[in-house]
Amino acid sequence: MKLDVIKKVSLEYLGENWKESYLEFRLPSYSDLKNLIDDKATDQEKVEKGLETIIGLFKGGKAISEGKEVEVKSEDIRDFPIEVITRCFKAISGDIDPK
16 A cells, blocks of 8 residues: 655755745655665666656656746656756655755
C-alpha cells in the first residue's frame, strides 16, 4: 500500500519571482529507494534510475518559464537544472528542509 503523503518543495530560493513556485512529490517508500541500489550499475545508469524515480513520484507544481508562471508536468523534470533535481531528491528523501 502506498500512502498519499505529498511534500511540497519550494523553489523560492531561485529568486524573487520564484516565490510562488513549487514542486510536489509523493514521498518515496522503502521500495522506491531500494530500487535505486544496484552495485553493478554504471554511474550513468544510477543517475537515470534516480531521475526516473523523481519523475515517478512527481505530482505537480508551478515554475517560471519565459517570465511567466506555468504548470509543471512530469516530462518537464528532465529539463530542470541539476541543482533543482538534486534539491528535490534530498527534500523528499528526508535529507533537507524543503524550503
